Amino acid sequence: MSITEQILQNKNFTKENIISLLQLGKTEAKLLFAESLKTKRESIGLDVHLRGLIEYSNICEKNCLYCGLRKSTEKKNTYTLSDNQIDFCIQEAIRLQYGSVALQCGEQSGKEFTEKITQIIKKIKQVSENKIGITLSCGEQSKETYREWFNAGAHRYLLRIETSNEDLYYKIHPKNSTHSFYNRVKCLEDLKDLGYQVGTGVMVGLPFQSTEDLADDILFFKQKDVAMIGLGPFIPHQDTPLWQFRENIPDKQERMFLTLKMIAILRLVMPEINMVSATANQTLDPLGREKAIVAGANIIMPNLTPTSKREDYAIYPDKACVKDSPDDCANCLEIRMRGIEHNIVYNEWGDSLAFIKKHTAFKS
């Protein structure tokens, strides 16, 4: 039996073994992918749940060195969706039978912003008669704000740690008090404490990132016992400081391959979590999102943002679907998922089984 077969059979996911899985070449990795798909089938099945994506605003107060929405990068247009546009997104989610939405925006602070998000959450709940689940992704906030949003009806929160290596964190973020690794970890703890289903994740293929870092990321997720993961490849953006290191990262194919291996290993290490197939996968590979699902992911985020605004939410360049409408994405995904023999589930929240089980265990 090969070493890979031994690791997979014994489910012996030590740091050393995770590193060796991350280093697998194309042929041996097939074993990993086969095992991951099998585990997915047995633990959560081949259903795919949707989070209709609402990109609420591209305004951001932060300056992450990789992101096109950063404060110091001049944007062609800044926008915040109007009430009418939000209503449009909610109506589209209902019409397209999406069981959940994900409300995302650049990180902003201040009462006006936090209260607006509260209002939107309440509106989604009210208009959909509580049928639509809500994932928020609005960055680092105070515990009070997180509580307010939870009480308004949000029940999942995605806050990527970006990298679990503190040194690397400060290579991809400016070193100042608004970009604190410590605070980000604290936010994840606050969210969990409040009862959210908490998700985190990293970018794969960052400059200065080692295979050991990626293995540590997996162990970090496990240790934090998160319910959801959203990870995806790093894509250099020409208007950001990290662009200068674009030659010092794995090439497109390698970044995609590494991302798929991360997903597959995570499905083995944490079989019942929800894992997103990120849109960024499709920027690197036309079939990237399907490949991520086959590798172990089970969530897709079809875009609901009005088409006229999509281009302005340019976190990274060449984002998929910027010229498409909500209907286009809905039809497209149905065909794509059927093509890989997965089944899109409509009108369900699609909570993480890992979370549901723990939650019910708590109550009884």
Ligand code: 5AD
């Ligand atoms: N490439 C890939 N992902 C990125 N993100 C930000 N910038 C990039 C980029 N250049 C991701 C980060 C962040 C989320 C909003 O988008 O992980 O958490």
Ligand code: SF4
């Ligand atoms: Fe703002 Fe998030 Fe982009 Fe950082 S990653 S600049 S917080 S939108």
Ligand code: FES
């Ligand atoms: Fe948007 Fe394919 S998912 S067009």
